[in-house]
Amino acid sequence: MNAQQQIPRNALVWMIISLFTLAAPHVTRLPVWVLAVYGVAALWRSMVYRGRWSFPGRLVKLALILCACGGIYASYGNMLGLEPTVALLLTAFALKLIELAGRKDAYVLLFLGYFICITEFLFSQDLLIVLYSVLNTTLITTALVALHQPDQHRFNHGSLRLAAVMLAQAFPLMLVLFFLFPRIGPLWSVPIKRHTAKTGVSDVMQPGDISHLSQSDEVAFRAQFQGEIPPRSQLYWRGLVFSRLADGAWRRLRNYEVAPNERRPAPVTTGGEPLRYSVILNPTQQHWLYSLRYAESGQAGVMATADYLLYSPVELEDQYRYHARSWPDAVLEPELSDWRRRTELQLPKGGNPRTRQLALDMRAASASAAAFVGAVLAMFTHQPFVYTLQPPRLGTDPMDRFLFQTRRGFCEHYAYAFVVMMRAAGVPARVVAGYQGGEVNPVNRTVIVHQFDAHAWAEIWLRGRGWVRVDPTAAVAPERIELGLEQAVATEGSFLADSPLSPLRYRGISWLNSLRLRYDALTYQWQSWVVGFNSERQYRVLQKLFGQLDASKLMLILLGSGALVLVPVAGSLLARRRVHPLSPLDHTYLTFCDRLSRLGVVRNPGEGPAAFAERAAQALPHWAPLLQRLTGIYCELAYADANLSPTRSTQLKREFKRGLRRLKRARRPR
Template sequence: MQDNFDSIISRNTLFWLLVTNATILFPLYSNATIWSIGICAICFVWRVGIYYGKVSAPPKLLVTTLALASAGTLSLVASQIGTLNALVNLLLLGYALKYIEMRQQRDVKVVVLVGYFLIAFAMLDNQSMLNTGGLLIVTAINTCVLISVYQDQAKRKANFSFAAKLVLQSLPLAILLFVVFPRLGPLWLSPNMRTAQTGLSNELSFGDISQLTRSDKLAFRVSFEADSAIRTLPNEALYWRTLVMEDYDGSTWRQHPSILQLQQRAFRQKPRRDLPSDSEPKWSYTIISEASHKKWMYGLDQAFSQESYIYELPDFRLFSIRPIDQRLSYRVQSYPNSVLDTQLSPEIRKINLSLPEDINPESRALAEQFVRSHPKPLDRAYAMMNYFTEQPFFYTLKPPRLGSEQIDDFLFENRAGFCAHYASAFVFLARQSGIPARLVSGYQGGEYNAKANYYSVYQYMAHAWTELWIEGKGWQRFDPTAMIAPERILDGFDATFDSQSSYLEFNNFSPLRMKQYPWLNEIHQQIASLDFYWSVWVLGFDEGRKQQLLEDILGNTNTTRIIIFMLVSLSLIGLMIAYYAGVFTRHSTPDVLVKYYNRICQRIAKIGVKRDKGQTTADFTHTVTQALQVSHPELVRQFTDFSNTFEALKYQPMTELERKQRLTHYRRLYLRLRFQSI
């Protein structure tokens, strides 16, 4: 069909444009500024008015002025919202403004093309299974606009059905390209489209982690691999190391400046640690991290990763060269029995013994008592741990406020706090007593999904613990929380605190509420398992998984086999599309009206009246009337009515209701003529 670019837009196309506009803009609302949303809403309402004939299209000068003003404003705020967000907003505004000023079919095609770009942006921003399915539907709706341009008389249901078929027919080719084409590093696929950050921070004050216990957001999921030494671990072994805090100013813990500088140079220096001996036990697992928009990653001690974008820092953390701006899957190997730093450099020792001067005098005096009563560092550490059980300390999510002498107030006045309180006090006592110590923040525990064999770690599982350096043993984990609330470490967060007063208190629609209802929780677990598999096999489909899949299909993979595989697959896909397009259909299926008419003509031929080839319906009716009027008058009457109804249905314009009534009458006449005796 030849394009007529100057044709007026049909009403059917205008309808699909309204639907498409709403469905395309909705997934990107979180990336749009308030005034961009306002302009898009005004354009949509204006277009609705045009559709119902209440208003006319705006003058082009007005649209051009709005476009220039929008571009200028975006250039001024680009540094605040991010360059990519500014470009997305510019594209949204261009889409909306073009949407209200279009007058001809050439304009429709421009709007549809921009719509596909916006769908791609939405896909980059959120690649979850639910969002991907929704965007496929949006793609089909956007395609309906193009189809309606060429099939403006077709029903809307037929437009959408055709568009859905086109999208479904394109999926095999998309899957083939997804499997065969080289994989780019996942961090390079999606630039930063948002600036909001979630989860742990590189600064830790006493109340920070308790605030995270109000969040039901998923932090990451973990699946131990089949060839790993274990598939599940007890809760007390699940210490997910994230950040190490060594700098303390009396109120806030921070990463030391030397580590921050190393993180900034990581892209150039690519820090790596030496792998432990192969004879040591090793845990292999895959972590699927949710978007945190930060660079730190998660792992059990001692964690290593061979991913090109992950570096291993000397404080035994994993670090990404770019913020995690989308869901990300990466593989980790942990050596739980390896020693962390058998030797401690003078610089690191000094860092982990330093304390601000002239603060917390009572805590300093207590530390000196421990030195006198327990000269050996390890004995002293255990004695300080026991101190929390010997004194009336209390573990709570809502501790009382502390004064300027935070450690003194906590140890000798309030004696009530969360994990950060106990970890901070323990590190202060250890450093004052001469033992190098530091604070580690991360997550502790995990919710196991037995259906898909993975752990879910939520933000409310955030935790802080300590590490002390002991001669001959290296850095050793000491968790004072285990002394005050052992059930928190052994059985998890939910065994210690009421979910209704913590992470569900302000989350009325959280899916975690389904835990209270077994059958709803079963459904939630099934959906979560599907989403997990999507994350592993689609979002986590890296070069390693691609190579494994191709080897399962082709055996030994080489360039020749891959090319042959692609050619065969493309041929099969082409044949499938050709089949559905009707290329291989030799004879078109006859019209049901014609089929019924021919059957009755064949019956009449049995009594001696045959229809000549090429004879019109009216001529044959006249022939039947002359031949059978005397011998079969009732047959002639019914056949005449049958022929007239056939001609009306085939050639006369009529309303939908009239056509439905005529078609019913035609079928009744057919049944009478088909089965009555002649």
């Protein structure tokens, strides 16, 4: 192989470093054997460079490819989906390193590395991930720079500095393109199905589901209000309404189960000033959105259901920002249709007989439905019921076992039991699931709602009042509603028990908590202005800066801004061309060359001193001995080692100057 096509050691080391940094953010999603392949690939290529091992043959390559594909299929169950595809790319990157022989292979590997770098954004667009991707881009670019430095056979940081400068010079152009380049939607799109579902409230609820979800410290969404933030006890974020109970689990109504004339929400009379807020919802791979009681949104792509919920017609694969306004005191469905009444009173035939009888007895002893509701809540308050994140498992007739035996449960247990009792006594009721409360960030006044804020409560229908929220959890553990989950389960120490390193467990350490909140405020700005910078927001920003826009004006602005960025960069590159200062010896030699040019002998670009002296001696034979002597003196002074004595150096310099004075008297031959 041509030496120019070989991969320098410096470039190979940077490629191996990039190999592992690209895989690092995917570690939790990769099978262990993929990480082992990375270690084997780095070892194999290092041994090939040292000459101890050889490149794999065709049969070995084929076997490695088949094993990799088979391993991915065995690990994920299929070759489709986001995680298997990314695992395949990462495995191909490692295997390509093994057969890395020349520059052509290196180009393929590095360009694949750039592609792998952006795959992390398919899973998260968090600010830390962006910063880490900048690091990965810098490392890959460093390897690319080192690939064009064939003389660099030792690992060094010079390539890294050059790559960093190149990326810094590209940063202003990136900003111009980000703000000005039109955001054109894809010609086609394919939904990205993840192999593992995101954490979040499900459309099916049975005892234990929400208590399991409450062990997660992930952020579900962030909300920002215009004006004052409502009290924590009023922050009930509705997401799902469960009206069907079957096989011990609550679920929402399917569209085909809703009567055609019931599929649109009934008109609602609103009064007073609404609560206005915006929400940035993290990806859920679901359709439902979260909002306070009776919410409206004029935003395109946000729709309303007959249950007065907001939802998206497409699954939320990415962070989604929407605006809403709510009237918490609005009366919902003051008149209940026959179909809706039947639906919200329906219970499975049989099951939980003691709970049904208890409900009938308490209803008979109550003067009204409202009094019956108060009696059930008083039962939860005064009898020894326990609010816990560690409820026991329930078997058949789960509500009988819960109400009469265990009496230990989480919010879904109490909502479940309450709605069953209401329906058994003839009071229309349903379970509502979503989130309750949230942490107010004092830095930017946003409400941070975590997964452990997931909650279930009930809505009952009362004549003249419509649907009324009733939270039986508040009767058992009012501190859960007023202060949050952490305070409600403080005595049993189960809050985020599976996440001992979560910063949310150390909110009592002021400096650590302050750092966490400041980073979250920065994350909110990142989500608002970068991740959420869509075409609509881009148009508003440009219109505010430049007035009314059309295609020609936008193109002029884009080209002009690009020129303003690129011209200074080009100017700085030209201005910073390295000009090495001349030493006194080089200056004297250039004077020698200038004297000869006056005599008609001009030194060619790149011509060495010896070759120039020989050509000058042929053109000026009379001065040939002097020219050879002066050139010899220059070479001895320029290339002499440190053993040249100062006395000898001084003598040679004086002799060179005397020779120049003699040459000054020379005349150009005719």
